[in-house]
Amino acid sequence: MNDIDHWRNQLGTTGVWCTTDMLAIDDAVALARRIEALGFGCLWLPETMGKDPFAHIGHLAAVTDSLTFATGIANIHHRHPGAMAQAATTLAEQSGGRFVNALGVSHAPLVEGLRGLDYSKPLAAMRTYLTSMAGAPFMGAGPERPAPVLIGALGPKMIALSGELADGAHPYWTTPEHTAQAREILGPDKLLCVEQKVVATTDRAVMRRTAEAVLGVYISLPNYRNNWKRLGFSDAEIDAKDDRFLDAVIGWGEMDDLQARVDEHLAAGADHVCIQPMTPEHPFTVDTSVLEALAPSA
Numbered sequence: 001m002n003d004i005d006h007w008r009n010q011l012g013t014t015g016v017w018c019t020t021d022m023l024a025i026d027d028a029v030a031l032a033r034r035i036e037a038l039g040f041g042c043l044w045l046p047e048t049m050g051k052d053p054f055a056h057i058g059h060l061a062a063v064t065d066s067l068t069f070a071t072g073i074a075n076i077h078h079r080h081p082g083a084m085a086q087a088a089t090t091l092a093e094q095s096g097g098r099f100v101n102a103l104g105v106s107h108a109p110l111v112e113g114l115r116g117l118d119y120s121k122p123l124a125a126m127r128t129y130l131t132s133m134a135g136a137p138f139m140g141a142g143p144e145r146p147a148p149v150l151i152g153a154l155g156p157k158m159i160a161l162s163g164e165l166a167d168g169a170h171p172y173w174t175t176p177e178h179t180a181q182a183r184e185i186l187g188p189d190k191l192l193c194v195e196q197k198v199v200a201t202t203d204r205a206v207m208r209r210t211a212e213a214v215l216g217v218y219i220s221l222p223n224y225r226n227n228w229k230r231l232g233f234s235d236a237e238i239d240a241k242d243d244r245f246l247d248a249v250i251g252w253g254e255m256d257d258l259q260a261r262v263d264e265h266l267a268a269g270a271d272h273v274c275i276q277p278m279t280p281e282h283p284f285t286v287d288t289s290v291l292e293a294l295a296p297s298a
Helices: 004-011 025-037 053-062 081-094 108-114 122-134 157-164 177-186 204-218 222-230 237-242 241-250 255-268 287-294
Strands: 016-018 042-045 068-071 099-104 149-151 191-199 251-252 273-280 284-288
Touching: 004 122, 004 191, 004 255, 016 284, 025 287, 042 053, 042 191, 042 273, 053 068, 053 081, 068 251, 081 099, 081 122, 081 237, 122 149, 122 177, 149 157, 149 237, 157 177, 177 191, 177 255, 204 241, 204 251, 222 237, 237 241, 237 284, 251 255, 255 273, 255 287, 273 287
Parallel strands: 016 042, 016 273, 042 068, 068 099, 099 149, 191 251, 191 273
Antiparallel strands: 273 284
16 A cells, blocks of 8 residues: 555645546646646546546647646556556556556446446456456566555445545545535544535626536436435436535635635535536536636645
């Protein structure tokens, strides 16, 4: 296991979560450099059906100096655990220790429906995968410190596994209440890096349209829906995108309101909040005004 205090210091309390899949490489480089200049500790990049995150991070790390990069998350069904270990170790060495390997089981529609792979026992699959990855041989030049392994965990059993066999958890689409629950399960000696979507608007209708556009991708995925239900939201509230539900999962309002939501997660036990700054009406575009307002250097 890793030196958690080292990673807490390196990541800082805030990072940026966004997708660069639709950006040309020069634009992705410019965004990474801007995030670095603003003082954020880490850029979190997802894996869906776009760019390979390991190859992409390799390039971005080579053209930045201090910014750490993280997968958020890398799909364990896409790679043999030995190949995952090789990629993470290589990136950790090549970036000078600026890589975090966050893994996840993804979702049945993507794994079974798109890839035609078995998704019947995600918890057991993750346990087996982590064990195999930890035992995978690596015979190349290694980093001074291995990349920490986090799990994209939502439910209590997966969060517990994050504490048992990994360096911590990376919950997504959650609330400060969930952050407090995750910290209680993990205990004090593991990393808790939570994602939070924010929209800089005081107009509820604009916030709703922005949220609805991004929720359409996720609302039918059982992992997220089940977690929202564990947090006390009904199927009816989720399907209707009820105000109570949207207010819980989306930070919105003035910049001070967005900062307050970040602070709620930190007070609840998060080590690091991955801010996803959604442009009003265009949720898959980074709102750079939010980055500037919430930047550690601001």
